[in-house]
Amino acid sequence: MTNITFNNLGFNKDILKAIGDMGFEEPSKIQGEVIPVILQGFDVIGQAQTGTGKTLAFGGPIINNLNKSSDGRVSAIILTPTRELAIQINDELIRIAKYSNVSILPVYGGQSIDRQIKALKKQIDIVVGTPGRVLDLIRRRILKLSGVEFLVLDEADEMLNMGFIEDIEKIMESCNSDRQTLLFSATLPSRIKKIAKGYMKPDAKHISIIKNQMTVSSVEQYYYEIKQKDRFESLCRILDVDDPSTSIIFCKTKKGVDELVASMQARGYNVEGMHGDMSQNHRLNTLKKFKEENLDFLVATDVAARGIDVENVSHVINYDLPQDTESYVHRIGRTGRANKKGTAYTLVTSREYTVLKQIEKNTKGKIKRKEVPTIDDIFSAKYQNIVSRVKETLQDDKYKKFTHIATELDEDFSLVDVAAALISMVYEKEISYDYTENNIGSSSSYVRIFLPFGRKDKLNPKSLVNFFISSANVSKEDIGDIDILDKFTFVDISDRVAESVMKKCSGKKLCGKKVRMEFANNK
Known part of the structure; x- marks a missing residue:
């Protein structure tokens, strides 16, 4: 993949501009190999793990090559096993289509079908959906796939595990036979191979990305669930409590690096940034300062950090989630070197949580939850630090040249008050942010519950919510996402209840x- 950029893959200028805005500097392995093949019009079986950048791998070429239907028919259908993944793919496609005149609609259970029907009666180019809801819309003659140019099966093995294969086959039979079919799956069980053989063209290309063993045993991994508006303050709180000696902070985009560095420098942090738009000399000078420990923090993009080889990095902080699992492993591998223990922190919003759990699964590691520090936590950490420094100073005679000043102050003030005032001055100088709320952490964490009921039992979200409220005396706020499938249901419930x-x-x-x-x- 060395030297391959998105400019080499064959995208039009609108797609390239959108990718530039997204901040991706170079393709992941699956993107680099799959995108040119899809752009050439071949059917593709892409074998790769979740979290490798597959949405851009198929979404970019589809939006690039899409011919909008003149009669309002859908031009592309993307099938995915869960509501969460449908939403995630939809959001990513919207970013890829930022400068392309393409309309996208997610359809899934647990959301009003009437609203989805109303939207489909307008011009929709790409539909992203779960098999059950897509089939329901086909049967109602609302969703017509006779003009479909592209059919994507994402996480095909997962859809097999969840009992969707019959639904998928019915959907595929409703599609234009001359479509381009793209199948993505981590594994290829016999039933998936049978579908590929029966519904894909004979010259379909099979592209497999070999899964490297991705483990980072010497690194303690944690995540903080945050609110997007509190991302920067959350970082400041973490740094104020942990007081790391040397840290690399990763951002997804070059613009993100510049903005974070400016914000941190304004708060008094000793920090500089590195990304691909900076000159080679600038990057080398910054890296030299970091290696010589003249910088406490280095903010970087994934590509800019490739050449960083520093042994004494105590912390890696993912200010933004990386594009894929491999990037996550590369990032946190910057700490815990030379048989030393390292610490990795990742900031995630509730919407990013499922991506983090997939990274955890792919790496076979454990990413533990931590709470965003409160003001009380910060005060306690700084107090311990200040007391420790005072005790060290008292063991040295150098402080005695100030004894006469203390004696003068003793005439007008209590020396306890004087000491408290001096500690207050040190504390205010060490605090990086003007904190107001004691606790800004995301208070809602959910666990997923399985019920052996589904659509065939005439279960719907309203009746399920009412059941929980009446039976367990919980509030609507305690109930998160609901995924109702044919024979079973998943529901997110606040871990408090x-x-x-x-x-x-x-x-x-x-x-x-x-x-x-x-x-x-x-799952």
Whole structure:
């Protein structure tokens, strides 16, 4: 992949401009190999893990080559196993299509079908959806796929595991037979191979990205769930409490690096940035200062950080989530070197949480949750630090030249008050941010619960929410995403009330059956 850029892959200027805005400096492995093949019009079987940049790998070429239908028919359909992934793909496609005149609509269960029907009656070019909802819209004759140019099956093996294969085959039979089919899957079980053989062109290209063993055993990994508006303040709080000696902070874009460096410098941090738009001399000088420990913090993009080889980096902080799992591993591998322990922190919003869990799965590591520090936490950390420094100073005779000043102050003030005033001055100087709220951390964390009921049992989101409220005495705010499938359902419940919900709802009747619930795995 060395020296390959997005400019080499064949995209038009609108797509390249959008990718530039997204901040991606070079393609991931799957993007570099798959994009040119899709742009040439071949069917593709792409075998790669989740978290490798697949959405851009298929979304970029589709938006690049899409011919808008003159009669209002959908031109591309993307099938994905879960509501969360449908939303995630939709959001990414919107960014890729920023300068292209393309309309995109996500459709999935748990959201009003009437609203989706209304949207589909307008000109929609790309539909991203879960198989159950897509098939429902086809049966209602609202979603017509006879003009489809592109069909994407994303996470095909996961859709097989969730029992969607029959639905997928019915959807594929509704599509234009001359379409371009793109199938992405981490594994290729026999049923998926059968679909590929039966529904894809004979000259389909099979592109497999070999999965490297991605582990980082010497690095303690943590994440902070934050609100987007509090991202910078959350970083300041973490740095004020941890007081790391040498840290690399990663941003996704070059613009993000510049903005974060400016904000940190304004708060008094000893920090500089590195990214691809800076001259080679500038980057070398910055790296030299960092290696010689004349900089406390280095803010960088993934590409700019490739040449960084510094042994004493105590912390790596993902200010933004990386594009893929491989980038995450490369980032946090900058700490924990030379048999030393390292610490990696990642800031995520609730919407980014599922991506982080997929990274955790791919790396076979454990990324533990930490709470964003409160003002009380910051005060306690700074207090311990100041007391420790005072004790060290008292062991040295150098402070005694100021004894006469202390004696003068003793005539007018209590020396306890004088000491407190001096500590206050040190504390205010060390605090980097004008904190007002004690706690800004995201208070809602959810766990996923599985129920063996679904659409075939006539379950709907409203009846499920009412069941939880009446049976477990919880509020609507305690209930997160609901994914209702044909035979079973997943629902996110606030971890504060999850155990209570399990206890109070189990054994009660829902849809005419006794409720059996269990905690779901990460999927």
